[in-house]
């Protein structure tokens with residue numbers, strides 16, 4: 699899994715805002731993100747260890763250890779979901 703930091707997610711956040719990929723919730727910390735360029739769907743998963751965020755995607759960029767916009771899209775949806783949960787708890 700790739701450790702997500704403000705630095706290494708910056709480019710992907712910009713790309714994500716531009717492309718606005720569709721994100722589908724599957725289960726806690728697991729999302730399906732539709733590619734903006736083709737019909738591919740990538741599954742992204744998340745983990746939190748010792749307060750650090752980690753993420754993984756199925757695409758080629760992620761295989762190389764890069765943070766892709768799928769990860770950011772999923773992470774955004776994940777954070778949104780967590781905040782909803784907190785509000786209703």
Ligand SMILES: [Zn+2]
Nearest residue numbers: 755757766768
């Ligand atoms: Zn990806």
